[in-house]
Amino acid sequence: MDTVSGDRWRGVVERTWRPAALMAALLVVWHLVTVTGLVEAYLVPSPARTFELMIDKWSYLWGHTWVTTVETVLGFVIAGVLGVLVAVAMVCSRTIESTAYPILLFAQVIPKIAIAPLFVVWLGFGFEPKVVVAVLMAFFPVVISTVTGLKSVDTEMLELAATMGGGPVKTFVKIRFPAALPHLFAGLKVAVTLAVTGAVVGEFVGSNEGLGYVILQANGNMDTPMLFAGLIVTSVVGVLLFLLLDLAEQLMLPWHASRRGAAVTTLPAKGGS
């Protein structure tokens, strides 16, 4: 028991010390750049100054962070549910796939920042246009990854299912959907980071709250420490949401190949002949 948890901790340390060291190194570089006067303090504030401000203004930042987080999560959840439903429909019917695909692609390539003002005109200054932009940003990767996942099932498995006579619904629930989950999670992880961007873009265009607003205000006031603080908090929100999904994936798909660690490289490829 003790050795097992000990091993686990050693594993965590092993995985995290390198990125942590890189982060620390970057902080040091940032610090050096500012203290040596290489860059003017009003252009790049020192890390100390930035973190001091974050502590001083924590309640202000926290309030706006909460707003952006809610918009992001709402947009992400809607995009996730819609994305999976659209993907299922596309896999079930080739007609739906060929009909919907061009429109999906079109919706994806439209620059979101360019259509965001339109949503403000339509939906006002509330949280709705931000959620819509977040949904638009996050939707596409979910659809694409889910379609790929649902199509990744072996034909042999589907033929077997046919001889078992379970029908399309049971085949979907017991075979197709679980088989698609690793792909789906890959899409969701991309989607959640894009949802943060979507929410912030929505806030840029017209809003009086949220991290996008904080950044824009700080920019207008030439308040670079606050600008940096806003950027850092926004990134942290994205990273935390990503890690949350990663954790959910590990809990839900313990069997998934990418989680098998060393076994993947030392065993012959599964299913190879």
Place this chain on the structure above:
Amino acid sequence: MKTAGMTTTSASTSTVAISGVSVRFRSKRAETTAIERVSLDVAPGEFVSIVGPSGCGKSTLLKLVAGLLAPSSGSVALLGEQVRGPRRDIGFVFQRAALLEWRSARRNILLQAEMRGMNPAAAAERADELIEMTGLSGFENALPHELSGGMQQRVALCRALLHRPRVLLMDEPFGALDALTREQMNVELHRVWRETGTTVLLVTHSIAESVYLANRVVVLTRRPAVVQEVIEVGLPGTRDYSATMARPEFAAATAHIRDLLGAVTGHD
């Protein structure tokens, strides 16, 4: 459910009746004939091996019987009933075990029961019986990636036998295994066949395997595949592996099949 094969003695009806079946595939450029007027009758409880050159359409033949593929002409009947779509009254084993990665060995076997809506308690009991019979005991809870190729294929075999099918269709089931594991699996399969009395159609590349296991061996030609010869294997019902290998009938049958295949592939 009755123990199929052993007690059923309706000699008049074949378990599998393939008559004058042709299969043509159409691609963009050309139409190819995979199988040409193949006929084959398999008696209840019989074990028939099908051998032939690579890509000659052996697998296609099994898919026809399973109803996964429709013939271009001719007809296939299974247990006295025309095959018109995927059949549920069979067990199918592919070369790849085709297991669900997220399910343990036992739950992969029970997939068959879940898909069919079988009584869970009865299915669980049957699964335990098969796990015991195929030597999977102790590996029930392992995930597929933790099992060796031979073990994975045992799981696939158990899954195919769970619902006591009257007919077992096997498409190169041991083709991906090493020689030693393959021999072990042959012995296992022989025992399982003796114990269950299931009718088996086995597609294989191994001449030794085809003869050791079967009552009859069907030799197909190169594409378009026609039946070149059907060999009656005059071996006793219960077969010890090494003793069977040493028998003159075994040597004669394998030599004859090798000759036939050599002739059709042009290496003589």
